[in-house]
Amino acid sequence: MAAISREEVAHLARLSRLAVTEEELDTFAGQLDVILQAVAQVGTVAAADIPPTSHSVPLTNVLREDVETPCLTPEEALSGAPDVEEQRFRVPRILNEDLAS
Amino acid sequence: MSDLTTKTAVEIAALVAGGETSAVEVTQAHLDRIAAVDDRVHAFLHVDAEGALAAARAVDERRAAGEPLGPLAGVPVAVKDVLATKGVPTTVGSKILEGWRPPYDATIVERLRAAGTVMLGKTNMDEFAMGSSTEYSAYGPSRNPWDLSRIPGGSGGGSSAALAAYEAPLAIGSDTGGSIRQPGAVTGTVGAKPTYGGTSRYGLVAFSSSLDTPGPCARTVLDAALLHEAIGGHDPRDSTSIPQPVPDVVAAAKRGASGDLTGVKLGIVTEFSGEGAEPGVMAVFRDTVDTLTKLGAEIVEISCPHFTYALPAYYLIAPSECSSNLARFDGVRFGLRVGDDGNRSLEEVMSLTREAGFGPEVKRRIMIGTYALSSGYYDAYYGQAQKVRTLITRDFTAAFEQVDALISPTTPFVAFPIGARTSDPYQMYLADLFTIPTNLYGGPGISVPCGLSDGLPVGLQVMAPTMADDRMYRVAAALESAVGTFTPPAL
Numbered sequence: 001m002a003a004i005s006r007e008e009v010a011h012l013a014r015l016s017r018l019a020v021t022e023e024e025l026d027t028f029a030g031q032l033d034v035i036l037q038a039v040a041q042v043g044t045v046a047a048a049d050i051p052p053t054s055h056s057v058p059l060t061n062v063l064r065e066d067v068e069t070p071c072l073t074p075e076e077a078l079s080g081a082p083d084v085e086e087q088r089f090r091v092p093r094i095l096n097e098d099l100a101s
Numbered sequence: 102m103s104d105l106t107t108k109t110a111v112e113i114a115a116l117v118a119g120g121e122t123s124a125v126e127v128t129q130a131h132l133d134r135i136a137a138v139d140d141r142v143h144a145f146l147h148v149d150a151e152g153a154l155a156a157a158r159a160v161d162e163r164r165a166a167g168e169p170l171g172p173l174a175g176v177p178v179a180v181k182d183v184l185a186t187k188g189v190p191t192t193v194g195s196k197i198l199e200g201w202r203p204p205y206d207a208t209i210v211e212r213l214r215a216a217g218t219v220m221l222g223k224t225n226m227d228e229f230a231m232g233s234s235t236e237y238s239a240y241g242p243s244r245n246p247w248d249l250s251r252i253p254g255g256s257g258g259g260s261s262a263a264l265a266a267y268e269a270p271l272a273i274g275s276d277t278g279g280s281i282r283q284p285g286a287v288t289g290t291v292g293a294k295p296t297y298g299g300t301s302r303y304g305l306v307a308f309s310s311s312l313d314t315p316g317p318c319a320r321t322v323l324d325a326a327l328l329h330e331a332i333g334g335h336d337p338r339d340s341t342s343i344p345q346p347v348p349d350v351v352a353a354a355k356r357g358a359s360g361d362l363t364g365v366k367l368g369i370v371t372e373f374s375g376e377g378a379e380p381g382v383m384a385v386f387r388d389t390v391d392t393l394t395k396l397g398a399e400i401v402e403i404s405c406p407h408f409t410y411a412l413p414a415y416y417l418i419a420p421s422e423c424s425s426n427l428a429r430f431d432g433v434r435f436g437l438r439v440g441d442d443g444n445r446s447l448e449e450v451m452s453l454t455r456e457a458g459f460g461p462e463v464k465r466r467i468m469i470g471t472y473a474l475s476s477g478y479y480d481a482y483y484g485q486a487q488k489v490r491t492l493i494t495r496d497f498t499a500a501f502e503q504v505d506a507l508i509s510p511t512t513p514f515v516a517f518p519i520g521a522r523t524s525d526p527y528q529m530y531l532a533d534l535f536t537i538p539t540n541l542y543g544g545p546g547i548s549v550p551c552g553l554s555d556g557l558p559v560g561l562q563v564m565a566p567t568m569a570d571d572r573m574y575r576v577a578a579a580l581e582s583a584v585g586t587f588t589p590p591a592l
Binding site for chain 2: 015045054062079081
């Protein structure tokens with residue numbers, strides 16, 4: 001049985017903000033199914049009482065000295081932006097999303 | 102080919118310091134070599150000739166003024182395109198960052214400059230460091246100087262190809278699942294993954310933040326150790342950087358070069374000593390074990406039962422972290438923006454931008470990660486993978502109570518032909534079978550050339566405990582003293 005359907009892959013693509021094509025969906029559905037069936041092997045390890053590891057370095061609340069250091073100028077910070085207006089990142093319309101759909 | 106391009110970093114630094122050649126001459130020789138061969142090798146995405154010559158002139162001026170020079174002053178270095186370089190294009194092998202010029206340097210790049218090394222340019226890589234062949238680079242694959250029809254490994258195949266083609270004596274890579282060690286193995290060069298947190302991630306474009314580890318690549322073990330020393334150590338700008346000094350890897354490499362491993366106990370990982378590897382690779386590995394024994398090492402077999410699950414655990418953890426990290430590519434602050442016609446919403450523009458900017462492997466991993474982190478699947482996939490990570494760490498800890506270091510082949514197979522594994526993504530993942538456990542544990546690992554199988558290089562992997570990077574350099578240098586270095590056919 002397939003681990004993941006074409007419809008589920010389409011849903012994942014939407015969650016991932018990827019406007020994938022119908023052709024890509026066909027390819028990805030098969031490939032993701034192979035990958036997910038293989039990685040599902042982790043489920044065969046008896047690990048119910050094992051604590052998870054998120055990170056190999058056990059450090060918490062790492063802070064640096066509270067001293068002033070040089071930082072980017074507004075021009076530098078905006079230098080790679082696709083669209084800029086009045087020292088700000090200019091973005092496409094974010095209000096009235098409903099009208100677009 | 103100029104004599105200067107076949108020299109080691111140690112030799113070049115000595116010639117520059119002694120005034121027998123200049124940093125400018127050395128740099129020009131490497132730029133000439135790049136001009137002569139890189140149309141065939143395609144190791145570089147960007148060559149910064151002007152910046153390199155300026156940096157070389159600065160070294161020559163410092164020498165002329167009688168200022169002290171560091172052990173790598175005047176030595177050219179090629180930098181994987183995953184590190185931010187101020188004013189120099191940084192693409193991560195992706196179309197989504199095409200043309201981006203970072204406004205700052207990564208810590209490692211700052212340290213390379215401070216050491217007086219000369220950055221030649223940026224090397225090719227699988228997009229966002231996801232891959233084992235450079236075939237997932239948006240700018241086309243690099244080629245293996247041993248056989249131009251084959252892959253140079255990945256993701257850092259540009260760096261390894263540059264070394265093997267004598268375009269650079271030193272290179273920087275980054276290793277999330279094997280991306281320094283596997284390219285080293287298949288090109289007959291040395292690649293070291295430092296202890297996680299031993300080298301700074303500041304300015305390294307993030308793929309999987311709990312695994313990403315930048316590190317040194319070279320043609321000799323001592324050169325790699327010197328580069329490791331130059332770039333390593335605590336960085337307050339990286340919150341996962343370990344606040345301890347770099348282990349003395351240079352002294353360890355020099356000690357190992359004597360070829361004496363008396364008193365060193367090495368463990369062969371049972372799970373990695375047969376199944377899944379090519380017979381030719383295993384034959385070279387067995388010869389290497391004999392060589393290490395002759396050098397005085399005591400060798401035992403050690404079972405690490407959970408290593409078998411490292412590959413599936415990794416391919417849940419790394420994509421999960423990637424799906425989160427790559428959310429920053431939204432077409433707003435840097436990089437590509439597609440479809441902004443004044444009518445489309447932010448979300449539509451974002452989806453069109455990411456669709457156009459990311460290649461297929463990056464899309465697959467983002468979707469796998471999104472799946473593994475979604476409610477209902479989290480416990481069975483991501484959560485379970487994190488528990489397996491604990492068990493793998495325990496396997497390492499138990500093994501290092503019995504031995505000083507573990508050994509295995511670096512990669513199950515020699516360099517494969519371009520195109521052989523791209524149609525089945527999981528076949529590509531198998532290239533990292535032996536390198537991944539080290540990343541999940543966070544310890545250091547090195548690949549050192551140990552022989553040839555059908556005329557193609559095979560690497561020995563040495564895995565050491567966290568913050569004991571010096572141990573692997575000692576073993577690697579001893580092996581190198583016995584088997585020598587490996588030179589590909591002339592290009």
